[in-house]
Amino acid sequence: MIAEKMKNMVANSSAIRAMFEEGNRLAGIYGAENVYDFSLGNPNVPAPEAVKTAIKELLDEDDPVALHGYTNSNSGYADVRAAVAKSVNGRFGTHFTEENIVMTVGAAGGLNVILKTLLNPGDEVIAFAPYFGEYRSYTNNYDGVMVEISPNTADFQPKLDEFEQKITPKTKAVIVNTPNNPTGVVYSEDTIRKMAAIMDAKQREFGTDIYLISDEPYRELVYDNAEVPYLTKYYDNTIVGYSYSKSLSLPGERIGYLVIPDEVADSEEVQAAANVATRILGFVNAPTLQQKVVAKCLGEKTDISYYDRNRETLYHGLKECGFECIKPEGAFYLFVKSPVEDEKAFCQAAKKYNILIVPGSSFACPGYVRLAYCVSYETIVNSLPKFKELAAEYFA
Amino acid sequence: MIAEKMKNMVANSSAIRAMFEEGNRLAGIYGAENVYDFSLGNPNVPAPEAVKTAIKELLDEDDPVALHGYTNSNSGYADVRAAVAKSVNGRFGTHFTEENIVMTVGAAGGLNVILKTLLNPGDEVIAFAPYFGEYRSYTNNYDGVMVEISPNTADFQPKLDEFEQKITPKTKAVIVNTPNNPTGVVYSEDTIRKMAAIMDAKQREFGTDIYLISDEPYRELVYDNAEVPYLTKYYDNTIVGYSYSKSLSLPGERIGYLVIPDEVADSEEVQAAANVATRILGFVNAPTLQQKVVAKCLGEKTDISYYDRNRETLYHGLKECGFECIKPEGAFYLFVKSPVEDEKAFCQAAKKYNILIVPGSSFACPGYVRLAYCVSYETIVNSLPKFKELAAEYFA
Numbered sequence: 001m002i003a004e005k006m007k008n009m010v011a012n013s014s015a016i017r018a019m020f021e022e023g024n025r026l027a028g029i030y031g032a033e034n035v036y037d038f039s040l041g042n043p044n045v046p047a048p049e050a051v052k053t054a055i056k057e058l059l060d061e062d063d064p065v066a067l068h069g070y071t072n073s074n075s076g077y078a079d080v081r082a083a084v085a086k087s088v089n090g091r092f093g094t095h096f097t098e099e100n101i102v103m104t105v106g107a108a109g110g111l112n113v114i115l116k117t118l119l120n121p122g123d124e125v126i127a128f129a130p131y132f133g134e135y136r137s138y139t140n141n142y143d144g145v146m147v148e149i150s151p152n153t154a155d156f157q158p159k160l161d162e163f164e165q166k167i168t169p170k171t172k173a174v175i176v177n178t179p180n181n182p183t184g185v186v187y188s189e190d191t192i193r194k195m196a197a198i199m200d201a202k203q204r205e206f207g208t209d210i211y212l213i214s215d216e217p218y219r220e221l222v223y224d225n226a227e228v229p230y231l232t233k234y235y236d237n238t239i240v241g242y243s244y245s246k247s248l249s250l251p252g253e254r255i256g257y258l259v260i261p262d263e264v265a266d267s268e269e270v271q272a273a274a275n276v277a278t279r280i281l282g283f284v285n286a287p288t289l290q291q292k293v294v295a296k297c298l299g300e301k302t303d304i305s306y307y308d309r310n311r312e313t314l315y316h317g318l319k320e321c322g323f324e325c326i327k328p329e330g331a332f333y334l335f336v337k338s339p340v341e342d343e344k345a346f347c348q349a350a351k352k353y354n355i356l357i358v359p360g361s362s363f364a365c366p367g368y369v370r371l372a373y374c375v376s377y378e379t380i381v382n383s384l385p386k387f388k389e390l391a392a393e394y395f396a
Numbered sequence: 397m398i399a400e401k402m403k404n405m406v407a408n409s410s411a412i413r414a415m416f417e418e419g420n421r422l423a424g425i426y427g428a429e430n431v432y433d434f435s436l437g438n439p440n441v442p443a444p445e446a447v448k449t450a451i452k453e454l455l456d457e458d459d460p461v462a463l464h465g466y467t468n469s470n471s472g473y474a475d476v477r478a479a480v481a482k483s484v485n486g487r488f489g490t491h492f493t494e495e496n497i498v499m500t501v502g503a504a505g506g507l508n509v510i511l512k513t514l515l516n517p518g519d520e521v522i523a524f525a526p527y528f529g530e531y532r533s534y535t536n537n538y539d540g541v542m543v544e545i546s547p548n549t550a551d552f553q554p555k556l557d558e559f560e561q562k563i564t565p566k567t568k569a570v571i572v573n574t575p576n577n578p579t580g581v582v583y584s585e586d587t588i589r590k591m592a593a594i595m596d597a598k599q600r601e602f603g604t605d606i607y608l609i610s611d612e613p614y615r616e617l618v619y620d621n622a623e624v625p626y627l628t629k630y631y632d633n634t635i636v637g638y639s640y641s642k643s644l645s646l647p648g649e650r651i652g653y654l655v656i657p658d659e660v661a662d663s664e665e666v667q668a669a670a671n672v673a674t675r676i677l678g679f680v681n682a683p684t685l686q687q688k689v690v691a692k693c694l695g696e697k698t699d700i701s702y703y704d705r706n707r708e709t710l711y712h713g714l715k716e717c718g719f720e721c722i723k724p725e726g727a728f729y730l731f732v733k734s735p736v737e738d739e740k741a742f743c744q745a746a747k748k749y750n751i752l753i754v755p756g757s758s759f760a761c762p763g764y765v766r767l768a769y770c771v772s773y774e775t776i777v778n779s780l781p782k783f784k785e786l787a788a789e790y791f792a
Contacts, residue, residue, distance in 0.1 A: 288648030
């Protein structure tokens with residue numbers, strides 16, 4: 001008999017995953033080229049050639065015992081952490097050292113490590129809808145309570161009035177994700193400043209520490225020269241979770257890092273506990289070969305023009321069909337208003353055309369659907385006539 | 397402020413960290429070659445050449461999008477899981493399919509996944525002292541209660557009378573680790589049969605399911621043709637956690653698997669929940685490149701003769717000095733009786749000779765110390781005169 005806590009999790013098991021598996025089933029029947037699977041954020045852009053070169057160099061030049069061995073510290077190789085810190089400093093004018101960096105098993109691993117580090121049972125974690133549904137599971141893992149800020153469907157910037165009202169003495173952390181999954185929206189500098197001011201005031205009011213956790217797997221995926229503020233510069237109690245899943249197209253390799261600045265409350269204790277949490281959660285250390293790979297590829301970028309072409313084509317194509325959506329500035333998602341209130345019914349209708357999309361309910365924002373456009377350009381182009389047929393069911 | 401639960405964990409970790417820092421300090425003063433660090437189970441045998449070949453082939457021949465992408469199922473690549481199942485079947489006469497295999501982030505990841513899957517708060521998990529201290533942390537992660545069976549210092553086979561007495565209606569899991577860390581003992585087939593009979597009877601008595609979790613990172617590391625029984629064949633409710641950390645010298649790469657046989661109670665539910673636990677704990681999937689690597693290296697073996705020479709040399713060397721210990725049949729640890737009751741004082745005394753060893757208290761077995769002999773042969777040979785000096789402090 002499985003744990004009670006897991007029963008719900010299994011029952012509600014990610015709609016996204018279920019959809020992805022449905023996509024594989026349909027591909028088996030109709031051929032992969034006739035299925036338009038926009039369900040999962042699995043990049044279709046290959047890793048930069050430099051990744052392959054780096055791996056081969058490491059295999060040929062490094063001592064295999066060191067390359068594949070446990071790292072001395074559970075937080076990762078000292079030289080990799082120092083290189084990551086230097087790279088972040090060079091880009092954002094920060095002042096981190098290796099002590100501020102914990103290499104993690106992707107951003108999901110990093111978020112689990114930091115929530116395990118911080119949360120007592122009953123502590124509240126705030127997230128702004130729409131948000132990546134896994135935050136709820138991660139919070140639940142440590143008996144935290146997820147507190148939702150309702151979505152601002154005008155522009156999908158966070159609702160700061162509601163945020164201010166919902167901060168309580170039990171608020172331990174606030175998770176932000178910008179560029180955002182599922183909307184593609186980048187939180188403006190003005191938003192960040194106001195958010196920081198609210199949190200500073202609430203910390204003083206309640207005499208508590210409220211940690212801002214910035215989940216940044218999409219930091220490098222921005223269009224039209226959009227700027228993504230580096231949050232540690234606006235609010236002292238900020239912890240950054242980064243991933244190379246999208247920036248280097250290595251999602252399966254599980255490699256990322258946490259930044260725990262010295263300005264964070266009880267920073268040394270938090271850094272030490274994150275190191276221990278990495279060990280006892282069973283990660284032990286981020287995969288060693290990939291740690292070395294990313295250190296060698298810090299200057300590499302994914303092919304953003306590929307995603308940008310997809311973005312423009314899908315966005316304009318859907319608008320022409322009559323669908324409503326915000327043009328995203330980042331990430332690789334479109335968040336489209338469902339033509340009917342029950343967006344799950346809309347997702348079902350789309351499936352008739354072999355179009356797979358995810359209901360907004362999975363992101364605490366019903367009435368919308370998410371399309372991940374990290375697919376091939378051909379998929380986008382070939383899907384548009386199908387979207388047109390689908391639209392004809394709703395728009396006269 | 398970090399979580400209450402983490403405060404203890406951080407405090408207890410400082411002893412290990414202190415040992416690590418002490419090793420670095422001593423190496424700085426005396427040179428690394430004059431420090432005899434037996435503290436960590438980090439293999440000194442390089443990964444087989446086939447690992448390097450496999451990685452290069454995968455880089456040259458596989459589609460990088462698939463190679464480094466999320467796996468379709470959080471349980472891992474279907475072909476890798478099928479290959480692992482086939483390999484296990486070929487070796488042990490079992491009948492597993494890919495449905496029975498979940499690829500994991502090492503054995504530590506696998507143990508966390510299965511404990512997350514099974515444990516309700518207050519559920520009891522039995523371990524036989526001496527045992528790997530992390531089992532306590534993993535159990536605590538899911539609010540389980542660790543129940544210890546006291547050590548049988550005669551031969552370090554488990555005390556089955558005490559085991560039988562300590563099983564209660566709250567017993568959810570029993571962890572065994574054979575070949576054992578820290579003793580190197582292999583549980584005999586007779587032991588396993590008796591253990592299975594006790595658990596079967598207790599399941600009937602209480603009307604409960606008691607899962608036997610076999611933690612097997614050392615399965616391939618056996619000497620003198622010792623046989624390690626495959627536990628699923630003796631007890632239906634057995635789940636196996638395997639790791640390639642030692643068998644292919646890839647501890648830093650974090651790759652292993654769980655076997656959840658169809659014979660396990662509620663097997664489909666357990667398999668589904670382990671898949672979900674892999675996702676929500678933040679592992680998402682075992683590192684993809686390494687999944688493909690191990691599938692290509694299923695026939696490979698580490699150089700066991702290297703460890704065997706270390707074992708023989710250290711064992712006989714220590715016996716000649718007057719130390720008492722069981723000759724290990726597996727793994728790469730010697731568990732030595734401390735010449736004084738307070739083994740921590742003995743570890744301190746050893747440090748004077750630049751010998752670093754771990755107190756048995758870390759394994760719930762005070763009065764003993766653990767030596768990891770997965771070091772270079774030179775370290776073993778050069779340490780023996782130092783052990784002789786150390787012994788002279790105790791044996792007239």
